[in-house]
Amino acid sequence: MNRPVAQTHLSQLAELLAWMDEAPERRALAPEARTPEGLWWEVLAGEDEKAWVWLEAGRVQGYGALVPFWDGAALEGPIVRAGNGRALLEHLVRKARQEGYPTLYAFPEAHNRAARRLLEEVGFSAQHTTYFYTIGRTDLSYPVPPGYKIERAEPCDPAVYRDLYSRAEDGWSLRLHWTDEELRQHFLGAEVELFMAFHTDRNGKPVGMVELELDDTQAEIAYIGVVPEARGKGLGRALLGAAAGWAFSNPQIGSLQVRAHDHEKAAQALYKQLGFRETSAVVTYALELF
CATH class of the missing domain: 3.40.630.30 (Gcn5-related N-acetyltransferase (GNAT))
Structure with a gap:
């Protein structure tokens, strides 16, 4: 019962x-x-x-x-x-x-x-x-492509974040529903870090970002995205390297987890190439109630 x-x-x-x-x-x-x-x-x-x-x-x-x-x-x-x-x-x-x-x-x-x-x-x-992948302490650094730079975004500007998220994310709109205060609070604590990539030749407009979540022993890439016009240059790989470098600079962090949806074949191939191992696969189900 x-x-x-x-x-x-x-x-x-x-x-x-x-x-x-x-x-x-x-x-x-x-x-x-x-x-x-x-x-x-x-x-x-x-x-x-x-x-x-x-x-x-x-x-x-x-x-x-x-x-x-x-x-x-x-x-x-x-x-x-x-x-x-x-x-x-x-x-x-x-x-x-x-x-x-x-x-x-x-x-x-x-x-x-x-x-x-x-x-x-x-x-x-x-x-x-x-699909979820995990790797132990590894040097994942990668050169930032010419014409771009990557910086830690602190504090988070909700308007800048929302604009970049809407341009980089083509499958989900979850964060677009968050209020300015919800976004600020999300990135306020030490357990969440945000890195952004900027185009150095176009008024410094952001073109990519990576969100890193940390607990006592593990770090996770919660989101990584690059706007369509900046893809194919290695910028996503450099963002991953920047986040991994920050995570592993803490000697207590022993592993890094990433994720990729089933349609993200390039990301899945990259993670496997870098030495990540698949640890889990979760299926999203939905039921319309009305």
Whole structure:
């Protein structure tokens, strides 16, 4: 049966998430915490997240949640160890409709055939696959092409960022919906760095950028883009090198993660050529609710 997550469920929920972590064929978008205390703060204390567990014989055997995302909601899960996974998923879809979300997204690991099958049975459609690659501490420096320069953008100018993002990004518009304050706050902390490439001969107009996110031991390229007229010159490669150099200047950072969508064949080939290894592939699913 479906029940809203309560404090009494948190220990068993932590066990369920640990079980999910053990194999790629079980993984989907899920809370980051893996302790009852961390799950309390992440799942129960937040005002936006709405989470449920599937109980079988009094034990937590499934989990799913709704979190605001883009123009609708993202689905955490479905994570099902035993019991009726379809009943849990249909419950989550009903709750999303009741909340008035126009679209519900899900992000299972590509190897998670069980979750993907459930999603498709309920009406979700696969949109694209995102591949994640990781490399250890490596010198990825690359010369900046003549006529360009790369600088750390601090502080972030929301108008400049938004203009560059709209010119460089041809597949996503997520950041265009962020307010000036949301953009400033995003780049304010030490865990996020922004580098921009500028054309030195055209009034210093920015033509590319890379966003770097850091935690205690790992760095991630969250976004990298170059405007169409500046592509094919090695500028994206130089931006990657600049971000990697900044990340690995911290001796605590042991690895760098990058990502590429399935249509970005050149980026995938470059990452493999540089020595990155594929660590995960996530399929984006969407369900229009209205």
